[in-house]
Amino acid sequence: MSAIRPAAVVVLAAGEGTRMKSATPKVLHEICGRSLVGHVLAAAGELEPENLVVVVGHAREQVTAHLAEAAPGVRTAVQAEQNGTGHAVRMALEELGGVVEGTVVVVCGDTPLLTGETLARLAAAHGGDGNAVTVLTAEVPDATGYGRIVRDDATGAVTGIVEHKDATDAQRAIREINSGVFAFDGRLLADALGKVRTDNSQGEEYLTDVLGILREAGHRVGACVAADHREIAGINNRVQLAEARRILNDRLLTAAMLAGVTVVDPATTFVDVTVSFEQDAVVHPGTQLLGDTHLAEGAEVGPNSRLKDTRVGAGARVDNTVADGADIGPRASVGPYAYLRPGARLGVKSKVGTFVEIKNTSVGEGTKVPHLSYVGDATIGEYTNIGAASVFVNYDGEHKHHTTVGSHCKTGADNMFVAPVTVGDGAYTAAGSVITRDVPSGSLAVARGQQRNIEGWVARKRPGSAAAKAAEAASRESDGEG
Known part of the structure; x- marks a missing residue:
């Protein structure tokens, strides 16, 4: 200089x-x-x-x-x-x-x-x-x-x-x-x-x-x-440490805004010196951007998100999310309330939704993991939909194992994928299934017990209960007794 x-x-x-x-x-x-x-x-x-x-x-x-x-x-x-x-x-x-x-x-x-x-x-x-x-x-x-x-x-x-x-x-x-x-x-x-x-x-x-x-x-x-x-200003106590942090943070945010970044509320936004931005990125209140995090052009993060060593692609949206060591592709959607752990790699226009945790997993273009799921040590192809409440069972107590789900698959809600296992392209899995064997491409996998209805069980085992009375009333109504 x-x-x-x-x-x-x-x-x-x-x-x-x-x-x-x-x-x-x-x-x-x-x-x-x-x-x-x-x-x-x-x-x-x-x-x-x-x-x-x-x-x-x-x-x-x-x-x-x-x-x-x-x-x-x-x-x-x-x-x-x-x-x-x-x-x-x-x-x-x-x-x-x-x-x-x-x-x-x-x-x-x-x-x-x-x-x-x-x-x-x-x-x-x-x-x-x-x-x-x-x-x-x-x-x-x-x-x-x-x-x-x-x-x-x-x-x-x-x-x-x-x-x-x-x-x-x-x-x-x-x-x-x-x-x-x-x-x-x-x-x-x-x-x-x-x-x-x-x-x-x-x-x-x-x-x-x-x-x-x-x-x-x-x-x-x-x-x-x-x-x-x-x-x-020298730092001699924790009060001065906090004062210096605020001054430096303001300096960093000012530089970002002058470079074309929208910071909605600088008072509740915190960034590290190593964070980088492209123009037209948007940072909403309550957001922390740490380490080697990068926001590409038009990326939108927050509110209430904490990203560390994470790259957010152009036009991606990240809402109420914690991410560490993740790579979020262009126009992807994350959150609210998602957790991206190291090795999470989200493809273009992919979706990771509410209460979803992703770890060491590649999610293909257009693929959706919409809600209430854990996906770890996996590869998921393009334009696949992972049903709600799915778990990729990757740990046997000693070793981690890998799951592969192909492209254009539709997996049912409440599925367990017990690794190592592969679901082929275009395959379906039924709701409530525990998948322990490979599923061939284009197949439907059903891995659940047969449903058995025991008629009259409530009246015999719970006589006089609210459930028994409701069942009796429903029976009379169906019989036309009014």
Whole structure:
């Protein structure tokens, strides 16, 4: 994105995050389909840095394992003891060989709203102004807890950053804050880190002290103000996590709507960053679109649907449905109250109706499974109708077995298909049948006991009951006794 490619981006992710009150490391908490550190890495990756290093510390085994899966190729540096942000950056530089030639960008691992565009602006301002260090700042309504940007009254130049706990009352009145995001000259950074002292309230090495050190040495210190102060918000507790989720979700939905998607009620619609849309898709209220979900042109989803890793074809309709790992073909109809499990593949103009569960099954073009059925581990051909209350009995207690139903079949209500079994093309099965043997094409399968009526049973076994009286009245009426 930026013409200036940093030599390195360092992501600080070693803190414990005790205010999250969680067994999960803070940077691994998720919003909108990515971990907090995952969002930061995505933004940093847009700069295409020569090196991308994450500093890990607390629960580093968990964090490192997550990075190996989510961001292969990212390097890690270990901060065994959390001795401050300056110390963390020193550990990163040691991982990179001690001194880095070129621009080094430092970001925090708990700022999921930070964008690649803002980082590119920071890097461009740093290089364009010839700064030794450039800090990303923002004007915020409430600066409590943040380091304050102190400027020269005459020139407006940055003279230092004072942490909230070390600030005077006058300094605490300043609303311009340090984001914790910096661009440094790599060689000057390495030199200045060796001069950082620990004579502060926490006894830590503050990275912010590097600004004063470089300024005193006669180097230029600059600032780049973020356009939206919310981008730099760090996450320290569950309340802030929820606030960030809402902001990011709104950002994603706004982008979708501007691209031609109708979101009927953004306040009740939630999407992951990995979800994609085509124009004229419609999302109704109460819908969650997660993972690698894609809505094709004219697809309509919701209300009250949850789709994960699911593809919805052009013109398909999905209503009050839960789907995970499904592929819904063009102009298909799903729901209401359907459940599509992994491997459900629905053909063009197919139908999966009310209270139907589909798992690891291919449903052919125009085929209907209208209601109250379970279909698992099956292949169903084209333009077949599966009767209500049908069950594909696929599990024998140890192994799953496959059922095949051909094209243009009509299966009766309340059928059990005991796998492995095949129903040939054009075959019919009678209502109430338990199909345990293959049905040849064009056949009618009847697999049920013969009906036997025992006359007078109610009068003999339930004398005086309401049923007996009703039967007696019906008998008199049929005999013409009135």
